[in-house]
Amino acid sequence: MNFLNLLKKEKTSPQNNVHYDRGMLVFENTSEVIQAERVLKAKGWAVRVMGPPPEIRTGCDLVIEFPLIEELNILRVLQQANTPPLQVVPVSSPLLQPVDLFYMKDFGPYLMVRAANMKLTVDKESQTIVNVSGGGCPDVPYLAREMVGKSLKDAPSPREIGHTLCGYALQLAYEEMNRRCSLL
Amino acid sequence: MLAIVGTVPDRYFPLQAGPVSWQNEGLKIENNRFFVNRGTPALLAAASQAGQVLGLDTLYGFLVGDIGLGDGSRKLYEYLSHELPNSPFHTITFHYLQPDVDWHNKVLFAIEEMKDRPILIADAGFMYAAKMSGQAPAYDLFTPDVGEMTFLADEQAPHPFYTRGFILHDHNKVPDLITRAYEYDNAARCLLVKGEKDYVADKDGIHHIIDVPSEEAMEAIGGTGDTLTGIASALIASGMDIKQASFIAAKANRLAGYYAHPTPATSVEEIIEQIPMALEETLKEYCD
Numbered sequence: 001m002n003f004l005n006l007l008k009k010e011k012t013s014p015q016n017n018v019h020y021d022r023g024m025l026v027f028e029n030t031s032e033v034i035q036a037e038r039v040l041k042a043k044g045w046a047v048r049v050m051g052p053p054p055e056i057r058t059g060c061d062l063v064i065e066f067p068l069i070e071e072l073n074i075l076r077v078l079q080q081a082n083t084p085p086l087q088v089v090p091v092s093s094p095l096l097q098p099v100d101l102f103y104m105k106d107f108g109p110y111l112m113v114r115a116a117n118m119k120l121t122v123d124k125e126s127q128t129i130v131n132v133s134g135g136g137c138p139d140v141p142y143l144a145r146e147m148v149g150k151s152l153k154d155a156p157s158p159r160e161i162g163h164t165l166c167g168y169a170l171q172l173a174y175e176e177m178n179r180r181c182s183l184l
Numbered sequence: 185m186l187a188i189v190g191t192v193p194d195r196y197f198p199l200q201a202g203p204v205s206w207q208n209e210g211l212k213i214e215n216n217r218f219f220v221n222r223g224t225p226a227l228l229a230a231a232s233q234a235g236q237v238l239g240l241d242t243l244y245g246f247l248v249g250d251i252g253l254g255d256g257s258r259k260l261y262e263y264l265s266h267e268l269p270n271s272p273f274h275t276i277t278f279h280y281l282q283p284d285v286d287w288h289n290k291v292l293f294a295i296e297e298m299k300d301r302p303i304l305i306a307d308a309g310f311m312y313a314a315k316m317s318g319q320a321p322a323y324d325l326f327t328p329d330v331g332e333m334t335f336l337a338d339e340q341a342p343h344p345f346y347t348r349g350f351i352l353h354d355h356n357k358v359p360d361l362i363t364r365a366y367e368y369d370n371a372a373r374c375l376l377v378k379g380e381k382d383y384v385a386d387k388d389g390i391h392h393i394i395d396v397p398s399e400e401a402m403e404a405i406g407g408t409g410d411t412l413t414g415i416a417s418a419l420i421a422s423g424m425d426i427k428q429a430s431f432i433a434a435k436a437n438r439l440a441g442y443y444a445h446p447t448p449a450t451s452v453e454e455i456i457e458q459i460p461m462a463l464e465e466t467l468k469e470y471c472d
Contacts (some may be wrong), residue, residue, distance in 0.1 A: 020318075070254060096348065099346070121449075128344055133406035138256070139251055141191075163253055
């Protein structure tokens with residue numbers, strides 16, 4: 001197969017104008033949109049203000065399009081600037097929700113929690129994080145390096161030091177693990 | 185020659201392109217040393233170990249530091265888009281890179297300009313970008329785990345984080361996920377799905393299911409999927425058929441795990457040490 005031709009064909013197809021790696025930030029009012037845009041542009045992100053699709057039924061008449069993979073980092077920056085969005089959705093399918101199903105595996109002395117593509121494993125007795133696996137974004141090996149070997153209480157959370165959607169998935173696994181361990 | 189493209193979890197690691205060697209349990213490219221741990225370094229270490237068994241000459245790396253900000257990945261994408269057209273690689277494995285559809289497409293265009301089309305393998309972030317771009321069929325092999333397989337099967341999901349619940353419920357029905365991924369053109373020509381059972385499949389169906397030896401703890405150990413992709417990459421670069429290489433790699437990776445006597449707290453380095461013995465034994469059993 002000549003994939004150059006495939007790419008050219010894809011480029012002419014209207015349905016491929018959808019930006020699959022972009023997300024939308026939805027805000028309460030226009031002044032929040034303007035402030036968030038200013039904050040994100042000042043940090044060097046390629047963002048743009050646009051009208052919301054019909055599926056979005058909350059917020060004002062403007063949304064900010066942003067690189068979806070960097071959702072965790074962008075949410076942290078907006079939180080620090082006191083302009084958190086009401087909602088974050090993928091441009092390609094605005095009705096999609098973040099994963100909310102968890103898969104547990106009990107290894108006896110160890111417990112593993114998986115959220116989407118990320119897995120976190122702890123020693124049940126000491127509540128030490130013994131492994132982080134899965135994922136494909138570059139902050140995963142970094143998060144593993146910073147978290148493994150530390151207790152759940154002392155380890156930095158992915159929300160604090162992660163940057164991507166894989167980091168966000170690990171945050172969900174980390175929260176679920178904390179909840180489970182509090183019941184042990 | 186096999187080239188491996190990915191990132192190192194060190195923000196200040198410079199962009200490097202050159203032969204990679206493994207010395208004293210650490211990897212080295214140019215004058216920069218880095219440790220295995222997991223991610224692309226684990227893949228490189230496994231490919232290096234397998235390459236020694238197979239007699240591969242040089243293992244070439246394209247590496248850059250990135251901790252998830254995407255800055256390093258974008259530098260590497262740009263470098264590849266200029267350098268790949270004149271490169272001689274037989275096989276290229278793309279790994280931990282910040283998923284970026286526009287840059288992914290530029291790299292794919294650069295590969296199209298190469299004199300001989302290389303075999304293309306994608307895993308981790310680059311595989312996410314390949315699926316999001318709609319170009320998955322341009323690849324020869326994807327190596328997803330089960331969580332990533334659900335993402336490939338969900339034609340709407342832009343990332344595993346947004347995989348729809350009704351598909352996630354099917355995580356034990358890998359064959360159905362494989363069928364669905366091919367139905368929507370979101371799979372490479374061949375799939376090696378890593379998990380409790382490993383599956384080798386293409387659009388015609390499942391060719392191999394590998395479930396022994398079975399070490400339950402492997403699922404929890406970060407980097408065991410990377411080692412599997414590394415072994416498969418080396419086997420394919422040695423000239424082996426992709427489906428056969430995927431089967432042998434899955435067997436050898438499981439055997440390396442078995443020899444390491446793992447617990448969920450085992451590090452991937454302990455498994456990588458066992459790869460030469462495991463691969464030699466697997467090749468003897470299935471290829472002699």
